[in-house]
Amino acid sequence: MPSKIRPIIMCGGAGTRLWPTSRNSLPKQFAMLLGERSTFQDTVLRLRHRLFERPIVLTNRDHRVLAERQLADIGACADIVLEPERRDSGPGILAGCMVAARQAPDACVLVVASDHVVENAAAFRRAVASGLPAARAGRLVTFGVTATHACTEYGWIEPGLMLEGDARHVERFAEKPDGRRAAEYLLNGWLWNSGNFLFGAGTLIEEYRSFEPQTVRAVENALANATEENGALALALADFVKTEKRSIDFAVMERTERAAVVETACGWSDVGNWDALWALSDHDGSGNARRGNVELFDVHNCIVSTDGPMTSVLGVEDLIVIASRDAVLVADRGRAAEVKQVVELLRSKGCSQAETHASVHCAWGSYQIVDAGEGFQVKRFIVAPRGRLSLQKHRFRSEHWVVVRGEAIVTIEDRISHFGANEHIFIPLETAHQLENGGVEPLELIGIQNGSYLGEDDAIRVDEARGGV
Numbered sequence: 024m025p026s027k028i029r030p031i032i033m034c035g036g037a038g039t040r041l042w043p044t045s046r047n048s049l050p051k052q053f054a055m056l057l058g059e060r061s062t063f064q065d066t067v068l069r070l071r072h073r074l075f076e077r078p079i080v081l082t083n084r085d086h087r088v089l090a091e092r093q094l095a096d097i098g099a100c101a102d103i104v105l106e107p108e109r110r111d112s113g114p115g116i117l118a119g120c121m122v123a124a125r126q127a128p129d130a131c132v133l134v135v136a137s138d139h140v141v142e143n144a145a146a147f148r149r150a151v152a153s154g155l156p157a158a159r160a161g162r163l164v165t166f167g168v169t170a171t172h173a174c175t176e177y178g179w180i181e182p183g184l185m186l187e188g189d190a191r192h193v194e195r196f197a198e199k200p201d202g203r204r205a206a207e208y209l210l211n212g213w214l215w216n217s218g219n220f221l222f223g224a225g226t227l228i229e230e231y232r233s234f235e236p237q238t239v240r241a242v243e244n245a246l247a248n249a250t251e252e253n254g255a256l257a258l259a260l261a262d263f264v265k266t267e268k269r270s271i272d273f274a275v276m277e278r279t280e281r282a283a284v285v286e287t288a289c290g291w292s293d294v295g296n297w298d299a300l301w302a303l304s305d306h307d308g309s310g311n312a313r314r315g316n317v318e319l320f321d322v323h324n325c326i327v328s329t330d331g332p333m334t335s336v337l338g339v340e341d342l343i344v345i346a347s348r349d350a351v352l353v354a355d356r357g358r359a360a361e362v363k364q365v366v367e368l369l370r371s372k373g374c375s376q377a378e379t380h381a382s383v384h385c386a387w388g389s390y391q392i393v394d395a396g397e398g399f400q401v402k403r404f405i406v407a408p409r410g411r412l413s414l415q416k417h418r419f420r421s422e423h424w425v426v427v428r429g430e431a432i433v434t435i436e437d438r439i440s441h442f443g444a445n446e447h448i449f450i451p452l453e454t455a456h457q458l459e460n461g462g463v464e465p466l467e468l469i470g471i472q473n474g475s476y477l478g479e480d481d482a483i484r485v486d487e488a489r490g491g492v
Contacts, residue, residue, distance in 0.1 A: 028151065028221070029130050030070045030078040031119035034063055034090060034137035035106055039366040040296040040359070043350040044328070047378045052138035053089045056300060060097070063090065063137040067099045069144040074152060075133070079104055079122055081115050087255060088386050105252065107245075107260035113274035114266035117231050117242045118258055120224035125246075131158055132227075134220040134271075140303055142290025150287035154221045156188035162283040163230065163276060164190055164221040167214025169288040173205035176295055176360060178216035178272075180284050181208075193282035196272065214284060217291055220271070230279050238274070241265035297343040298359035301326040315346075326356065349381040349392070387412055388465070400477045404458075406431075406466040411459040414485040420474025422450040424458075429466030432459040455485045 038051035045051035052063040060068075070078055080101040082090050087103060094101055104122055106115050116134050123130040133151060141147045147166075154164040167180045178199060183192035196216065200208065232239040241262050248259035267274065276282055294300055304312035304326065311322055315329035323340040331348040343354040343362075354362060369377035382391040387410035394401040406412070406429075414434065424431075424447060431442045434457040435450065441461060442448055450456045452474070460466040474481075 026127055026129060026131070027076045028074055028155075029076045029123045029127070029132045029224070031116065031123070031132050031134045032063070032066055032070075032078050032080045032101070032137050033112060033115065033134065034080060034082045035086060035109060035115065036138065038138055039363045041294070041300070042362055042366045043345060043347045043352055043376065043380075044330075046376075046380055047085065048380045048383050049089070050086065050138070051294065052136075053086070053093060056294065057140065057303060061093055062140060062294065064093050064097050064099075065141075066135055066137045066139070067094065067101070068097060069141060069147065070133075070135070071099065072148055074148060077101060079119050081106065081119050083107070083109070084257075088384055092384070103255035105255050105257040107258055107263050110263065110266050110268045111270045113231075113235075113269045113271045114238060114242055114263065116220075116271045117228065117239065117266075118246060118263075120227045121242060121246050122256065124224040124228065128225065130224045131155065132222065132224050136218055136293070138294060139217070139219075140290070140292045140294055144289075146287060146289035147291075150189075150285050150289065151221060153189035154283075154285040157186050157190035157283045157285070158221045158223060158226075160187045161223065161226050161281060162186065162190060163226065163279055163281045164283045164285055165193070165276065166217045166219045166221075167284040167286050168217050168291045169286055170209050170213065170215050173202060173209045174215065175199055175202055175205050176299075177293070178218075179205070179208045179213045180216050181211070181213050182284050182286065186283050188285075190283040190285050193276075193284050196277050196282075214286055215291075216272075217287075218272075218293065220276075221285075226281070227275065230275050230281060234278050235267055235269075235274060238266040238269075296359035296362060297326055297345070297354070298356050301343075301356065324356070347380070350376045386410075388460075390470075393469075395477070398473060398475065400472045402470045402472065404466075404468040404470055406458065406460040406468070408460055408463050408465065410466070412457060413482075414455055414457040415482045416453055416455045416485060417450075417474070417481050418453065418483065419476035419481050420472045421452045422456075423471045423473075424448040424450070425469045425471075427467040427469060429460060429464055430462035431466055431468065432461040433457070434459075 034052050037047045038045040041051045044054050053061050078101045081104050083106050123132050158164050179197045181194040183194040245258040245262035250257050301312050310324040312326040316333040317327045318335045321338045322336050325342045327344040329346040334346045341356045343356050345352040366377050388406040391403045393403050426442050426444050426446050428444050433440050433448050
């Protein structure tokens with residue numbers, strides 16, 4: 024009996040076109056964009072089926088905590104593989120295939136993006152099943168979505184002759200076209216390129232080796248020298264950086280003669296920008312999509328969302344209005360694809376809001392910047408039960424902590440003390456200290472930081488062996 028399919032779930036990207044909701048500290052695949060679950064969680068649940076084995080989640084150290092928490096929230100398990108550096112999708116998928124092949128030499132893998140929406144999970148699974156004969160015959164199968172309009176935001180695929188099962192030969196891939204070409208593709212029966220793939224793990228490795236043998240060697244070495252990090256497999260940085268930074272499309276799919284495509288109509292979207300999210304959302308009688316504490320008056324065909332302040336909008340149409348705790352975006356909905364340029368501008372000016380949310384998730388819990396000014400910063404810390412920060416000291420700032428609730432175990436140099444609600448702790452400059460939750464409930468503190476520099480890189484880890492992050 025053929026083995027089940029091994030999913031490889033890609034979730035290391037940032038999705039800057041959905042800024043300010045999606046940033047590097049909380050990218051779009053982990054954000055609750057359309058309901059109470061993230062697209063990452065929906066992807067995992069879509070693959071909880073008899074067709075599939077336990078998934079491999081390919082991510083990085085920054086996003087591992089988010090992935091593991093969201094897996095736990097839906098009662099799911101996965102094998103975590105950590106990329107030490109972003110090298111586009113090609114090397115990561117190659118590493119995932121090597122992990123799968125090491126565990127089962129004849130493994131067939133399904134590579135899926137974690138930030139896509141699939142409204143009809145059963146239709147997607149049927150497409151996967153119908154692509155299996157071609158994948159087991161040595162084809163590299165991609166999934167082409169039945170096009171409904173002349174979209175310029177997607178890549179396109181020209182399908183050719185029928186192959187095994189429901190697969191067809193790929194005649195040509197095309198990158199995002201202009202409007203005229205997109206209309207031609209639609210008229211000629213081309214398909215949208217979904218960026219999801221099905222193939223034998225060994226087949227992908229073999230084809231990759233024929234085009235970029237040095238990348239295959241680098242990934243093999245990164246896997247051979249990988250380390251175990253609290254249950255995750257961390258690829259070796261020194262080897263992984265020797266790979267060519269290239270997408271799987273350019274590295275293999277657009278070069279190979281083995282490419283095949285299976286057509287599907289499964290309600291797919293890559294949720295590439297705010298206009299795409301507006302189209303997927305429920306609308307009120309005026310065509311508006313709203314989320315959070317929003318009040319609208321004489322507003323039409325807008326998307327308005329807030330996760331912080333109450334947001335009121337008056338007398339406009341076709342706008343994007345997104346309010347977070349520390350950043351606001353107002354844009355023409357027709358120019359949603361250009362939001363990435365705003366993020367690039369913020370990066371060029373060194374604005375932290377380009378990358379980081381006011382609230383940041385960590386292995387030990389989370390923190391939120393409540394206020395900041397010249398020489399000071401106020402943070403709200405939530406430390407999970409059994410959570411522990413690293414033993415560290417700061418060169419440029421002192422800290423004053425006040426316990427709001429819970430039990431704090433605080434190490435200052437060689438002295439260990441316990442603190443409860445309404446008690447406070449002072450941490451002088453250049454003093455080694457460590458914070459731990461000593462109770463069974465979340466520990467909440469307010470921290471006031473004073474100094475000449477307050478960046479997160481002003482933390483000298485004193486003793487990594489004592490644990491914490």
